Amino acid sequence: MTKLNLFPEITLLANDAPTPSKSYFARLINDKIDFSMVRNWLAMCHAGHGHFCNQSKMLDREISDPAAEIPTFRLIDVVDNCIVSAPYKCKYVGLSYVWGNIDISSILRLLKANLDDLEKPASPLQKEYYERIPLTVRDAMQVVRELHFRYLWTDSLCIVQDDDGDQGSKYDAISKMDLVYGAAYLTIIAATGTDANAGLPGLHPGTRGLTQPNSHLKLDRY
Numbered sequence: 001m002t003k004l005n006l007f008p009e010i011t012l013l014a015n016d017a018p019t020p021s022k023s024y025f026a027r028l029i030n031d032k033i034d035f036s037m038v039r040n041w042l043a044m045c046h047a048g049h050g051h052f053c054n055q056s057k058m059l060d061r062e063i064s065d066p067a068a069e070i071p072t073f074r075l076i077d078v079v080d081n082c083i084v085s086a087p088y089k090c091k092y093v094g095l096s097y098v099w100g101n102i103d104i105s106s107i108l109r110l111l112k113a114n115l116d117d118l119e120k121p122a123s124p125l126q127k128e129y130y131e132r133i134p135l136t137v138r139d140a141m142q143v144v145r146e147l148h149f150r151y152l153w154t155d156s157l158c159i160v161q162d163d164d165g166d167q168g169s170k171y172d173a174i175s176k177m178d179l180v181y182g183a184a185y186l187t188i189i190a191a192t193g194t195d196a197n198a199g200l201p202g203l204h205p206g207t208r209g210l211t212q213p214n215s216h217l218k219l220d221r222y
Contacts, residue, residue: 029208031202031205031206032202032203032204033146035143035146035147038147039147039148042186063179063182065088065089065183066086066176066180066183067086067088069176069179070172070173070176070179070180071169072159072160072172072173073158073180074086074110074158074159075090075092075151075152075153076124076141076151076152076153076157077150077151078141078142078145078150078151078152079145079150080121080122081121081123081124081125082119082120082121082122082123082124083110083115083118083119083124083157083158084119084151086151087151090150090151091149091150091151091185092149092152092153092184092185093140093143093147093151093152093153093184093186093187093188094152094153094180094186095136095137095140095152095153095187095188095190096181096187096188097136097137097140097190097196097198098190098196099156099195099196100193100194100195100196100197100198101195102134102195102196102197106132107133107134107156107196108124108129108132108134108156108157109157109161110156110157110158110160111160111161111162112160112162112163115160118157133157134156134195134196134197135196135197135198135199136193136196136197136199136200137154137156137157137196139200139203140152140154140188140190142203143188143200143203149185153180153184155174155177156196159174188200192209
């Protein structure tokens, strides 16, 4: 079987392709994420697949609204910058990441003591709170804004972390996280981070780590 690319380090970019077809050519990956391209991908998916992509592939049944099964279902409103009870059948983004080896007392978590305060608009932006929000979560909030969504779900700020008594909401919410991810419009997966402060590569300049090898070629046609 003939390989399409014997030298993966030397790849012709799609913009330089000599044919109308861009198949098997590389896309130039810039230092920062091109969110206009991501938004276009989502629009194409919605237009081409419609309801099919809205159906959960993780569950054996369709979940239209997690709030109907999780009484304490909360989200981060990245427009008003506060914690809110999930609006009815709202479209939200999930975040999958690892806490890692960090001192949990040093990060901002939703607790019974700060719940009322964090529900106030712009409260998490106060210096005493904002600097303690893990970088990955802060980056995810920015990604949600860039994608023109409003709501983000992440465990540390959407589950009351110390409400773990016999009648508490913590373990009930944790046991139903499959519903949360299954009903999310999309999920951000922080696959490269070793802890909650790793951030999301490509959101800020110089955070991708690896540089894409490429060579621009000028092809003359005779």
